[in-house]
Amino acid sequence: MRFCWFLSLASFSSVSLAATAADWRGKSIYQVFTDRFSLTSTGSTDACDVTKNEYCGGTWKGVQSRLDYIQGMGFTAIWISPITLQVPGGYHGYYQTDLYHLNDHFGTADDLKSLAADLKSRGMYLMVDVVPNHMGWPGCPDTVDFSQLHPFNDASYYHPYCPLNNYDNQTEAEVCWLGDCNTEMPDLKTEDATVAAGMQDWIKSLVSNYSIDGLRMDSVKDVNKDFFPGFCSAAGVFCMGEVADGRADYAYAYQDYMDSILDYPMYFSINRTFQQQSDMSDLKYNLELSKNGGTGGSKDNTLLGTFIENHDNPRFPWSTDDMSLVKNAIAFTILSDGIPIIYQGQEQHLAGADDPGCREAIWPTGYNTSTPLYGHIAYINQMRNFAQSQSSSYLTYKNWVTNYTADTIMMRKDIVRTILTNQGESGGSYSLTTEGMGFESGETVVEVFTCDKYTADTNGEVKVQMSGGLPRVLFSESILLEGFGMCVLSSR
Known part of the structure; x- marks a missing residue:
């Protein structure tokens, strides 16, 4: 009889007063879209029509009440929506009007502090979304009353209005305004010393007041790069920027100015490979490129945010309901290089289309912990947390492809060997x-999804049973026994 030991995942992490990039490298992040995650009340029947683009009622108290649900999947950090005061209807948090006041739709300062304290008690980190690029105004650009925006209450703090029409023009991206006459987004003059200093003062106080461990920075490509080193230094915590661009050389260059970025080049490759079932050479190429510190590569891909879903893009199941494909994509997200990020609702197999369709409320699902993907995510997070507990080099060991075909890829990341297929x-x-897995001749190897055992041949390879297009993950049995990990014999 065989069974799996589910370890106390939070025990692998400890919370520091100022979380560094090295501290964050071992985290696994659950993205919370605050307004749509959990109501303060325990009811789960409140309707949320995403097409109305209005508040549905999620709060910080609601998030805190569901931390067991999040931690049950093995996550060691959460990323929440921007917390600042918004224009009416700014449910997502990206239309801020006052940096120094909280969004009271989400709760009070005490509510946010209580959430942060609860996370700390669990050994978990808090990442907060921030918006350094712009403010918000509920109308056309010629109606903006800058005196109503705080602390930047004068037109001199903003770029003169011009519509952002060409994202490929870097100057236009950095100085022109996002938005329309429903909600305009006055573009902050972040290259101005006064504005930069004001932003630094604000972020320093925000991090201190609410015990924030990390920042997700919105619309990074719309801000001058030189702004970020001073901003992140003032924050004193890990900074991850959103560079929503699939060009590797363009996106990865931003890592010279901050700790990390969301890995959009890899996002597009993962989705092509597992949604569209493109040739595995696509994934191999982009994996090799991401870890290349030279031209086109990232400075450190072990710090990049790896994801396949978020609040801005169609969900993975919107294109395919094939459960094996999504399980492989999630396995890559969590077990490859980088800091894995799972967006709320992935565990429930939600299938919303592009924004606003991908911003569904979670409470109608009843926070079901028996879904196939809830257990799948929990188990793979267990693998990652277990691996870093057993090997000090696991997190910085660069994942490498040992072999691949058109529909299958084999990879090794230190003590974890993965086989994925589309x-x-x-x-x-x-x-x-297998090829290139590097086991010892005669060594007993365990595939931890099936708990099947194999014996490595004289070349250190094993013959693995594949079925139904599902992923396979291999560990040396000796490591599992030493760590009381997965698939341990009950006689042990």
Whole structure:
């Protein structure tokens, strides 16, 4: 009889007063879209029509009440929506009007502090979304009353109005305004010393007041790069920027100015590979590129935010309901290089389309912990947390491709060996001999999804049973026994 030991995942992490990039490298992040995650009340029947683009009632108290649900999946950090005061209807948090006042739709200062304290008691980190690029105004650009925006209450703090029409023009991206006559977004003159200093004063106080461990910075490509070193230094915590661009050389260059970025180049590659079932050479190429510190590569891909869903893009199941494909994509997200990020609702297999469709409320699901993907995510997070507890080099060991075909890829990241496929649920049952996995001759190897055991041949390879297009993850049995980890014999 075999069974899996589910470890206390939070025990692998400790919270420091100022969380560094090295501290964040080992975290696994659950993205909370605050207004749509959990109501303060325990009821789960309140309607939320995403097409109305209005508040649905999620709060910080609601988030705190569901931390067991989040931690049950093995997450060691959460990322919440921007917390500042908004224009009416700014449910997402990106239309701020006052940096020094909180969004009372989400709760009070005490509510936010209580959430932060609860996270700390669990050994978890708090990442807060911030918006350094712009403020918000409920109308056309020629109606903006700058005196109503705080603390930047004069037109001199903003770029003169011009519509942002061409994202490929860097100057236009940095100085022109996002928005329309429903909600305009006055573009802050972040290259101005007074504005930069004001932003630094604000972020320093925000981090201190609410015990924030990390920042997700919105619309980074719309801000001059030189702004970020001073801003992040003032914050004194880990900074991850949103560079929503699939060009690796363009996106990764921003890591010279901040700790990390959301890995959009890899996001597009993962989705092409597992949603569209493109050739595995796409994933291999982008994985190799991301870890290349030279031209086109990232400075440190072990700090990049790896994801396949968020609040701005269609959900993975919107394109395919094949459960095997999404399980492979999630396995890559969590077990490859980088800091894994899972967006709320992935565990419930939500299938919303592009914004606003991907911003569904979670409470109608009843926070079901018995769904296939809730357990899948929890188990793979367990693997990652277990691996870093057993090997001090696991997190910085760069994942490398040992072999690949058109529909299958084999990878090794230190003590974790992964086999992924995009055959989908129609994939048949067959034996696959590994290549380059580096086991010892005669060593017993355990595949931890099935708990099947294999013996490595004289070349250190094993013949793994594949079935139904599902992922496979291999560990040395000796490591599992030493760590009381997964698939340990009950006699142990």
